[in-house]
Amino acid sequence: MRHFIDLTAIPAEDLHGILANAIAMKAARSGLPKGTTDPDPVLAGKMLALIFEKSSTRTRISFDMAIRQLGGQSMVLSASDMQLGRGESIADTARVLSRYVDAVMIRANSHETVHEMARHANIPVINGLTDRSHPCQIMADLMTLQEHKGELSKLTLAWVGDGNNVASSFIHAAAKFGFTLQLACPAEFAPNTDETSDAINAGAAIKLTTSPLEAVTGADVVITDTFVSMGDKNPEHRLKILAPYQVNSELMARADKNAVFLHCLPAHRGEEVSAEVIDGEQSLVFDEAENRLHVQKAILAYCFGQ
Ligand code: CP
Numbered sequence: 001m002r003h004f005i006d007l008t009a010i011p012a013e014d015l016h017g018i019l020a021n022a023i024a025m026k027a028a029r030s031g032l033p034k035g036t037t038d039p040d041p042v043l044a045g046k047m048l049a050l051i052f053e054k055s056s057t058r059t060r061i062s063f064d065m066a067i068r069q070l071g072g073q074s075m076v077l078s079a080s081d082m083q084l085g086r087g088e089s090i091a092d093t094a095r096v097l098s099r100y101v102d103a104v105m106i107r108a109n110s111h112e113t114v115h116e117m118a119r120h121a122n123i124p125v126i127n128g129l130t131d132r133s134h135p136c137q138i139m140a141d142l143m144t145l146q147e148h149k150g151e152l153s154k155l156t157l158a159w160v161g162d163g164n165n166v167a168s169s170f171i172h173a174a175a176k177f178g179f180t181l182q183l184a185c186p187a188e189f190a191p192n193t194d195e196t197s198d199a200i201n202a203g204a205a206i207k208l209t210t211s212p213l214e215a216v217t218g219a220d221v222v223i224t225d226t227f228v229s230m231g232d233k234n235p236e237h238r239l240k241i242l243a244p245y246q247v248n249s250e251l252m253a254r255a256d257k258n259a260v261f262l263h264c265l266p267a268h269r270g271e272e273v274s275a276e277v278i279d280g281e282q283s284l285v286f287d288e289a290e291n292r293l294h295v296q297k298a299i300l301a302y303c304f305g306q
């Protein structure tokens with residue numbers, strides 16, 4: 001029984017194993033109708049609860065399909081419809097869920113909620129995004145890069161824009177996978193300094209700058225995310241400060257000529273990315289979205305010790 005809360009807590013070897021398993025599981029069911037189970041449905045009979053404190057399209061649907069293809073079933077729950085929404089404790093909710101289901105994925109406003117759930121559950125707990133991190137997303141992104149660009153440790157990734165939850169998970173991943181990560185963020189929206197120093201101390205090759213041009217020069221991968229994440233205050237101010245960080249054709253032209261573009265979605269064309277980049281030939285965003293499904297199957301299997 002293992003939790004999947006942050007990449008920092010998982011050995012690099014296990015993370016590489018999850019990616020390899022995701023790629024193998026994707027190949028093994030190639031051509032099968034989406035609603036059929038995998039040739040090897042390793043989680044037959046397992047029940048997964050998916051709890052959402054915030055909106056979701058990809059995480060919700062890909063986890064739901066993931067457990068079905070693995071032979072199990074899911075229930076999708078909105079926290080506001082549960083007693084959680086009326087103040088029942090996370091601890092009691094975790095103890096009760098542990099009596100009914102085999103694993104829980106939670107998308108929470110506060111990172112501490114996921115840790116509290118894990119402390120009191122005796123089933124695996126998976127982080128489906130918090131204010132601090134989004135580890136399942138980064139695993140899908142790295143799977144996509146491994147498929148399109150090969151060995152991850154040889155790559156230079158440039159993150160441009162808000163130093164948010166998704167950026168934090170890339171920072172965690174840099175220490176585990178050995179790629180170079182160059183982040184360009186305005187000082188006001190710089191990534192978490194403690195997490196960045198911890199990653200650098202753990203051996204990550206991370207460079208911080210406020211210049212998008214500097215970050216993307218020669219990069220193999222250019223990544224951005226929304227300038228206003230769920231729960232962020234003061235959207236007008238954010239959009240103003242972050243406007244110079246838009247990924248557009250001019251910026252992409254400074255990256256390596258074979259560079260690819262990633263975005264976890266949902267995207268806001270004309271804000272963090274221009275339409276010509278996200279809808280252009282360098283963009284891998286829909287392969288990236290598809291890989292959420294495959295990688296989550298491997299994460300679920302890992303949590304069950306498979
Ligand atoms: N990328 C991602 O997590 O998308 P959703 O918010 O739609 O789940």
Ligand code: NVA
Pocket residue numbers: 129164165166225226228229230264265266
């Ligand atoms: N940073 C975004 C990611 C959405 C998938 C948010 O937290 O809203």
